[in-house]
Amino acid sequence: MKFFVDTADLEEIREAESMGILDGVTTNPSLMRKAGNVNFHEHIYRICELVDGDVSAEVTAVDYAGIMEQARQLAPIHKNVVVKVPLIPDGVKALKTCSEEGIRTNCTLCFSSTQALIAAKAGANYISPFIGRLDDISSNGMELIEQIVRIYRQYGFATEVLAASIRHPMHVVEAALIGADVATMPLGVIEKLLHHPLTDIGLERFLADWRAYEAASVTP
Numbered sequence: 001m002k003f004f005v006d007t008a009d010l011e012e013i014r015e016a017e018s019m020g021i022l023d024g025v026t027t028n029p030s031l032m033r034k035a036g037n038v039n040f041h042e043h044i045y046r047i048c049e050l051v052d053g054d055v056s057a058e059v060t061a062v063d064y065a066g067i068m069e070q071a072r073q074l075a076p077i078h079k080n081v082v083v084k085v086p087l088i089p090d091g092v093k094a095l096k097t098c099s100e101e102g103i104r105t106n107c108t109l110c111f112s113s114t115q116a117l118i119a120a121k122a123g124a125n126y127i128s129p130f131i132g133r134l135d136d137i138s139s140n141g142m143e144l145i146e147q148i149v150r151i152y153r154q155y156g157f158a159t160e161v162l163a164a165s166i167r168h169p170m171h172v173v174e175a176a177l178i179g180a181d182v183a184t185m186p187l188g189v190i191e192k193l194l195h196h197p198l199t200d201i202g203l204e205r206f207l208a209d210w211r212a213y214e215a216a217s218v219t220p
Contacts, residue, residue, distance in 0.1 A: 024053035048078035058084035099123025132165035
């Protein structure tokens with residue numbers, strides 16, 4: 001499974017990259033807003049220079065012509081750019097054109113297996129089902145991941161399943177068990193994947209024993 005960090009914060013991206021486990025970055029308009037008063041295209045370029053992997057940059061247009069205009073502006077920014085397109089009718093039309101023009105895409109805001117099937121047929125490189133937002137409305141986000149993975153394998157679609165809106169480590173574990181290709185998550189969730197109370201307790205005991213060993217080994 002590939003790990004993407006879901007942020008537009010350069011320091012968070014550097015921290016994830018320093019762990020040696022980062023495969024890419026996803027951004028969206030909300031995350032760009034949190035990044036502050038930055039030039040969108042320049043900021044995407046800076047992110048791409050930090051990561052040896054795909055970086056999703058989202059369009060804000062909702063009509064076909066507008067989506068394609070923005071996609072053609074975003075794609076040349078850097079070889080790592082993947083254009084993020086919403087799963088709406090004009091977005092699906094844009095996915096097809098982008099595929100024909102060699103522009104890689106991440107189809108976002110997926111909430112059903114039928115949507116995912118349409119996106120794959122239109123040529124999306126990634127599909128982003130939003131697990132956490134489905135859980136928020138008492139639906140089963142992980143069940144959607146399972147359905148999409150089964151459908152894509154059944155028909156040999158090349159579209160990668162990118163589990164998004166991940167809220168906690170168990171989302172990552174379950175998505176990995178099901179076979180999602182990618183999990184994108186905030187830096188805080190990546191850090192939580194490392195934590196276990198028994199690791200902390202074990203380390204403290206080892207260090208305490210080592211301190212006792214050193215104290216006993218001191219020659220009077």
